Amino acid sequence: MKISDCDPLQGRRLQVLSPEGKADPELLPEFDDESLRRIFGQLLMGRLFDRHCMALQREGRLGTYAPVEGQEACQVGSVLALAKGDWVVPSFRETMAAICRGVPLETIFRYWMGSEEGSRIPRELRFLPVSIPVGSHTLHAAGMAMAIQYKGEADAVLCYFGDGATSEGDFHEALTFAGVRRAPVVFFCQNNGWAISVPRSKQCAAASLAAKGVGYGFPGIQIDGNDPFAAYLATRTALERARSGEGPTLIEAVTYRLGPHTTSDDPLRYRENAEVEKMRALEPLVRYRQFLKQRGLWSEAWENELAASHQARIEDAARRAESAPPPTPESVFDSMFAALPAHLARQRSELLDALKEG
Amino acid sequence: MAQMNMVEAINLALREEMERDPDVILLGEDVGKEGGVFRVTEGLQQRFGENRSIDTPLAESGIVGCAFGMALLGLKPVAEIQFMGFLYPAYDQIISHVGRIRNRTRGVYSAPMVIRMPYGGGIHAPEHHSESTEALLAHTPGIKVVIPSSPADARGLLKSAIRDPDPVLFLEPKRIYRAIKEEVPEGEVLVPLGKARRVREGGDLTLVAWGAMVREAQKAAEELAGQGIEAEIIDPRSISPLDEAAIVESVKKTGRCVVVHEAPRTCGLGAEISALLMEQALLYLKAPVERVSGFDTVMPLPKGEHFYLPDLRRILRGARKVLEF
Ligand SMILES: Cc1ncc(C[n+]2csc(CCOP(=O)(O)OP(=O)(O)O)c2C)c(N)n1
Helix, strand or coil: CCHHHHCHHHCCCECCECCCCCECCCCCCCCCHHHHHHHHHHHHHHHHHHHHHHHHHHCCCCCCCCCCCCCHHHHHHHHHCCCCCCEEECCCCCHHHHHHHCCCHHHHHHHHCCCHHHHCCCHHHCECCCCCCCCCHHHHHHHHHHHHHHHCCCCCEEEEEECHHHHCHHHHHHHHHHHHHCCCEEEEEEECCEECCEEHHHHCCCCCCCCHHHHCCCCEEEEECCCHHHHHHHHHHHHHHHHCCCCCEEEEEECCCCCCCCCCCCHHHCCCHHHHHHHHCCCHHHHHHHHHHHCCCCCHHHHHHHHHHHHHHHHHHHHHHHHCCCCCCCHHHHCCCCCCCHHHHHHHHHHHHHHHHC | CEEECHHHHHHHHHHHHHHHCCCEEEEECCCCCCCCCCCCCCCHHHHHCCCCEEECCCCHHHHHHHHHHHHHCCCEEEEECCCHHHCHHHHHHHHHHHCCHHHHCCCCCCCCCEEEEEECCCCCCCCCCCCCCHHHHHCCCCCEEECCCCHHHHHHHHHHHHHCCCCEEEEEEHHHCCCCCEEECCCCCCCCCCCCEEEECCCCEEEEECCCHHHHHHHHHHHHHHCCCCEEEEECCEEECECHHHHHHHHHHHCCEEEEECCCCCCCHHHHHHHHHHHHHHHHCCCCCEEEECCCCCCCCHHHHHHHCCCHHHHHHHHHHHHHC
């Protein structure tokens, strides 16, 4: 496919799988049956992990959590297009992408359980930790891409963010830099319809977010974000462009946030339940299940078996995260600098003394 | 008078001021339909409409920069920054424009606006949601920085802030948003900016604390009272301008001072207050001024935040140090 075939200014949107699960034969990537099933396995893993986080949060065993439900296809599909050497720069809702990239489940749990250890992601995975301030990390992706370019390496950077992030000044500076430098970066916007209570229509008056790429001198493409194949194809094409020196691409994946913004949020205050119910029929697992069914690759028994083994893995990781030792008081100080400066050493011993006195 | 928590008291202040003055306009992320993520602006959009309680795009520099523009033309914008940790994109607007306009134009223009935001730790919030970088703001010329520690004060101070002819940053200690209820007056009861409150009277030492730390200081004072030591508590209520006279007067009486703040120590307000006492009360001091503060570290995530925040134990230690000097 070519990005230009789906010009957002012409109102075109890339879709491979119809909502009924029918694949466009011209666009369907060449995956063997095993790989097609594996994609379902990943979507399901994301769903189960997410639900487990929500459940643990309700039991007070996990802190505030930002659920992914409904957005799995964006993340599974795009990560599938990455090469090992590529970098991923996530925001705070890329739990699924993290799992697919191989970040240990236990590490992900530990972050949301409120421990710094949850950001200790091995460098080899090339997956940056969660970035909470909205939009600021898009610049890091641009800078990393500039570094790759400078060093003459073949890798590219994939950066995720939401529709709300496209309103922040940093987003515009990131696109400005990446565009001018033709940096090898793919900006992947998961437009899930809402930035907390603010609907997409109140976030920006433009008809499409994808079209914003054009304003910075590079292409944008709008895709069906509930279609893992569309996410895969668009990301693969954008990564190829990046690697061949053609510069950045902006992908706008139109998806839907089925759950709350975070566990502290109550969407009933600003969103009609009917809207959510309507979108449930279009969600990625339903659609992809249909697709597999039509090819004779799905059975209930298979899904149940898969779910049981995923669930066991998830529960085991959660248990390990919960039984990990709590942070020590020293840990507040010891990673601040390569060498502990005197004033921090003093503050550290002050705290230790106070704790000793009880 | 009704019993209210701080969220309700701030909501009341906003409602009263919006009723009083049609130029008062709210804007911020999620302030309208949702009523703010902490429900501080709840019901105000229903009451005053979408043009007076504006759900903005997700852009802090945009919110503060546009509020500044509105203020230049005579509106009284009350902007909400969702958490203090997300103020920084807007800090450029504050330091480069909001705080300078009156001085730069020799008074031709001014920016009568309020920027409200929840701040501080103690609620097990995610990363970037718990810091208190108040000193950064107190250090910025041309803005006032107000921090209430009780519902009634929150209402009275916010009303003054909205009526103030200059820009006011209003920091709301979210840890005590709902933890304290008290009688909150309605109507024209204002609390002036820049005037401290003596929270407790005592002659043995002075505890200076603001925001959520006032409550911690109160716990320490009670504990000390059990040992026969009477602590006076001064809550400055505005850290800029600081009510220097109230602090100096109290320390001249007690001779001992412990400043309690949850912000990092270096260049924090504790250092400022300590210097102030050196300048104005040196010969009354029976001990060096003690600072009980957060550390010069990143605020730990929820599992470690109890190490960081000043608590009863650390305040008592500080008090003992100045008493036994
Ligand atoms: C700079 C900044 N401002 C405000 C917030 C509070 N906040 C967290 S997520 C969010 C909405 C984000 O919306 P969007 O970018 O569309 O991503 P989504 O949450 O929908 O995935 C807001 C306002 C923040 N984290 N950072």
